[in-house]
Amino acid sequence: MRFGAIIRASLLICGAVILTGCNAPHSEEAEDRQDAPNALPPPVHTITLAASKEPVKIEGIATVLNPDVLLQLDADIRSATVAANFSHGQLERFKASTMLSRQTLENAARQEGIDASQLKLLLTRLQQSWGDKAPFVNAEARQTLMADIANGSRAVLRLDFPDMATDEPENVRVVPLRGGLETKVDTLWAAPSGNLAMPGVSFFGLINAGPGLRAGDRARVIADSPERLGGVVIPSAALVVYGSKSWCYVETEPRKYERKLVSLEAPVDDGYYVKGGFEPGERVVVKGASILLAREATPGSLDDDDDAGPQAPPPAAAPSGIGKSATPAVAQSHTAPTGDPD
Secondary structure (H helix, E strand, O other), rough: HHHHHHHHHHHEEEEHHHHHHHHHHHHHHHHHHHHHHHHOOOEEEEOOOOOOOOOOOOEEEEEEEOOHHHHHHHHHHHHHHHHHHHHHHHHHHHHHOOOHHHHHHHHHHHHHHHHHHHHHHHHHHHHHHOOOOOHHHHHHHHHHHHHHHHHOOEEEEEEOOOOOOOOEEEEEEEEEEEOOOOOOOEEEEEEOEOOOOOOEEEEEEEEEEEOOOOOEEOOOOOEEEOOOOEEEEEHHHHOOOEOOEEEEEEEEEEOOOEEEEEOOOOEEEOEEEEEOOOHHHHEEEEEEEEHHHHHOOOOOOOOOOOOOOOOOOOOOOOOOOOOOOOOOOOOOOOOOOOOOOO
8 A cells, every 4th residue: 555655646746747847838938929919010100200490401503603704803903903013112212202303203193093093993893793702802812712713723603592582501512413422612602793594692602623513514502591490300201102292190199190291392301391280299100101091092901900910090080082082092102212111
């Protein structure tokens, strides 16, 4: 009897060990299955819009001017300066002499006045043609600038902005029409007259000359407007195209979204600046907008129990015309070529 009891106890202990060994992996596997749905990323991601003071991008046309007229005017000013200095010095010497006739002194004074007037006329022409704030109005700066312009290392531009008021633009760059790198306009001043062929405001500028930026070349000019308007920036990843217009989805309630029209008139570095229709603090969809658009255009085409995880319900009130067309909408995202809009 005692031996049989020992055998039964041993069998019970071995069975408990075997059951314990089988249950441990089973519990871990069940726990992994419970955590698997939570590990899947949600199909829709949103971000909060913040108040922005982004400068508005403006564009215009730049023309690289032929420097011959400017160089000729500079040469005339130099000659007139030499003549005026000589006439003035000669008059002073004649005045110090007691052996010259009155007529000689009068002739010297008249010549001094003529040469001084000629120099003043040329300087006035320089200011009227190029503006009072032109860097080469100053005699000392003009010598260095004219030498750089003459040897082709510096170029003079005329910049015309058709969609700008009187303020001076900021961060001005030019890009050759044939393509290439941007070149910063390091010196900018207002032109004394506008362009009759293009409304708006005009400026002159100096740049370091390069390929595609020689005399007579045209270029595209890009700048920042000095105005800082309140608004928000809609990220490019939030945009979808429907009906030849750009839209984004705003989260109105948890897991409820409304499609809103986005203006593309003011592009900025991270998206598009809008000054109305959106408020700071609103949440916009930056991933999954194409899914929402497809569900809105063809309700019921996607099930909520797809393998990709729980899907967002369609908007409570879709804009008129959505979902009634026989042709399904084609969603296009304004993301980078390698980005996934969903």
